[in-house]
Amino acid sequence: MFDHVTIRVGDRAATQPLYEHLLRTLGAEPTHDGVDMVEWGDFGLVQADDEHPSTRRLHVGLVAPTRDHVDAFWRAGLAAGLRDDGAPGPRPQYREDYYGAFLRDPGGNSIEAVHHGALRRGGVIDHLWIRVADVAAARAFYETLAPHAGVEVRELGSAHVQVRGSSGSFSLVGGEPTRHAHLALPAPRDAVRAFHAAAVAAGHRDHGPPGERPEYHAGYYAAYVLDPDGHNVELVDHGPR
Numbered sequence: 001m002f003d004h005v006t007i008r009v010g011d012r013a014a015t016q017p018l019y020e021h022l023l024r025t026l027g028a029e030p031t032h033d034g035v036d037m038v039e040w041g042d043f044g045l046v047q048a049d050d051e052h053p054s055t056r057r058l059h060v061g062l063v064a065p066t067r068d069h070v071d072a073f074w075r076a077g078l079a080a081g082l083r084d085d086g087a088p089g090p091r092p093q094y095r096e097d098y099y100g101a102f103l104r105d106p107g108g109n110s111i112e113a114v115h116h117g118a119l120r121r122g123g124v125i126d127h128l129w130i131r132v133a134d135v136a137a138a139r140a141f142y143e144t145l146a147p148h149a150g151v152e153v154r155e156l157g158s159a160h161v162q163v164r165g166s167s168g169s170f171s172l173v174g175g176e177p178t179r180h181a182h183l184a185l186p187a188p189r190d191a192v193r194a195f196h197a198a199a200v201a202a203g204h205r206d207h208g209p210p211g212e213r214p215e216y217h218a219g220y221y222a223a224y225v226l227d228p229d230g231h232n233v234e235l236v237d238h239g240p241r
Helices: 012-025 067-079 135-149 189-201
Strands: 004-009 038-040 043-047 058-063 083-090 099-104 110-115 125-132 152-157 160-164 169-174 181-186 205-212 221-226 232-237
Touching: 004 012, 004 058, 012 038, 012 043, 012 067, 012 110, 067 083, 067 099, 067 110, 110 125, 125 135, 125 181, 135 152, 135 160, 135 169, 135 181, 135 189, 135 232, 189 205, 189 221, 189 232
Parallel strands: 004 043, 058 110, 125 169, 181 232
Antiparallel strands: 004 181, 038 043, 058 125, 083 099, 099 110, 152 160, 160 169, 205 221, 221 232
16 A cells, blocks of 8 residues: 655654654564665655655554554653553444554654554555545545556545555545645556656646656656645655565
8 A cells, every 4th residue: 555654854863763662662663764764664754844844734553563562652652752642442433443542743743553453464554644625626636546556545424535555545534734744655667657647637736757766776666746735645666676
C-alpha cells in the first residue's frame, strides 16, 4: 500500500529522538539516518523549512505486534512529555479486535500504535487519516490515482472515503485540513507515467514529471502531483535493486 510516508517537522534534532524512542517500543529501528532524513522503512521525518512547512493534523497509525506493545508505546510517549490523545484500549467502532493508543507529537500530529487481526503486512505504517477541505474533490483525485496504484476507493459515509490496498489503507475525512504531508505509493514505470498524465489532464497540479531521481538511488523513477489539499502525492518504481 505505502512505499513511504514523510512528515516534515519544525525541529528534527528535537523530534527525531522522540520518534526513535516510540518506534523502538514497537520493535522498529531506523533503516536510514542521514542529513536529508531519517526513515523507519516506509515512515520518515525530514526538517521543515520556509519552502516546505511542517506537517500538521496528520494521523499515522503504526503497526504494533501485540497489545503489550501498544501499552508500552503509550507509556513511553507520556514519559517523554507527549500529550495523551487516547489511552490504550479497544476501539470496536473500527474493528471488533481493534486495540490502540494515541498521542500528539510536538507538531500536533496524531500518532497511534495499533494492533488488530488485519494489520498491514511489511511496513511500519498500518493506516493514515487525512482531513480534507472537500471530501468529494479529494475522492475525485484519488479515483484518478486508483487504477494506476492498484488501490480501491470506497465511500464509508457522507464525509469519509477510504483508499485501500491489498494491505493497509488511508482515510479521507472532512474537517480542518491536514497540511503538508507526503505520500508515496509503489507502481511500475508505465503506471507512474499514466498516473501523472491522467492527474494533470484532470486539472491537478504537477509537482514533478515522470523521470529518474538518481539522488535517491539508481533506478528510482517517480512522478509527483499535488492533491486538492496540497499534499505531495508520488507514484514510484524503484527498479531492479
